[in-house]
Amino acid sequence: MNQQSNRKKDILTAALSCFTDMGIAATSIDDIRLKSGASIGSIYHHFSNKEGLATALFREGLEGYRQGLIDVLSEAQSGEVLVKGAVDFHVEWALAHPDKVRFMLYAKREMSVLADDAVVREETGDFLSRVKALFTPFIIKGEIRQFPKELYIPLLSGPSQELIRIWLSHPKVIDLKGMKPYLAEAAWNALRPSS
């Protein structure tokens, strides 16, 4: 039970590493076999195929990010702390897991168009509901401005997300950590009441 889990995790780790280095299309199952030490049969036992492997990685990353964000948001006592805390977490997560971010950002939809969207959609729906529940009280209290609901995520994380994207391409040039205060301030300015 332990050996098995490790083997599965080894495959995921090797795959993420290969995907990061060479891109999904360019990494062969054999590359993953060599790097993970698993056999072809073992890889196909644990994952349906290359796409299934990519999907598993994607979901694993998403799950970690979402759980962390919910934890941070749950503790906020004011609208400002909520918003700035979310931005801070977002950037810190990227700094801590650059490979996962790169993979999730660039490799996602590539693999197939719908995949198992049933499950992914449900998880996404749950996540959005939970985030909404954490924002709502502050909107009602007037600490956060009211917007059409689809705008909250773009206003909150859009600039951070865009800077992270640039940072992934030019890690040496961009001081992502140093930009955190600006990003937090910008998000708060966009979401605070009036102006």
Added chain:
Amino acid sequence: MNQQSNRKKDILTAALSCFTDMGIAATSIDDIRLKSGASIGSIYHHFSNKEGLATALFREGLEGYRQGLIDVLSEAQSGEVLVKGAVDFHVEWALAHPDKVRFMLYAKREMSVLADDAVVREETGDFLSRVKALFTPFIIKGEIRQFPKELYIPLLSGPSQELIRIWLSHPKVIDLKGMKPYLAEAAWNALRPSS
């Protein structure tokens, strides 16, 4: 000379359509052959391989977007018009070319890690220089706030970009066009002096 160009364009069009419908990984050269009417030999005559085809599509899209943006920015007479015009163009371009946007957003880095980055980087550098030249006078005049230079693009287009991303996944649910005023206002608030 005319027949040839058409053939090449037909291949690009068919490829974009296949990539949009099934994803890059899942479309075979044979799919592109069938949809374009070109032979395998012809496809490989015009493009080095599947990745080269994707790269050509990516560059074509980028070129169109960039040229259009430069045109819009060049006419702006004030900081506010510059910023809001840029956001407006960005969103309108997505509305007009959803397939290209989807492709560029999701399919890009997938294909290979560096590809012909020499050329792409140079083009990107030129583009950024030109954009910078259009912003600078307004920053000097004090109509646009001074920031670390890597922040302008995220603050300007981050929220729009993020909403577009969501819109591509849920086109029926999101009223992208209707959100334009909010996005323009948010960008202007982020970039205008003081607050």
Added chain:
DNA sequence: TATAATTCTAGAATAATATTCTAATTTCAA
């Protein structure tokens, strides 16, 4: 206009790679 050179097209032949399949081996519960 004739003809050489170049570009383009075609599809069969080949190479690379993904996936399946059968047979062990290991793990775990009874």
Added chain:
DNA sequence: TTGAAATTAGAATATTATTCTAGAATTATA
């Protein structure tokens, strides 16, 4: 201890990308 289930292995097969050779179309040159 034993048998069922899970896991591993790698050879066999299927799929797909790419190359190659030959011929058709176009363009340039005389």
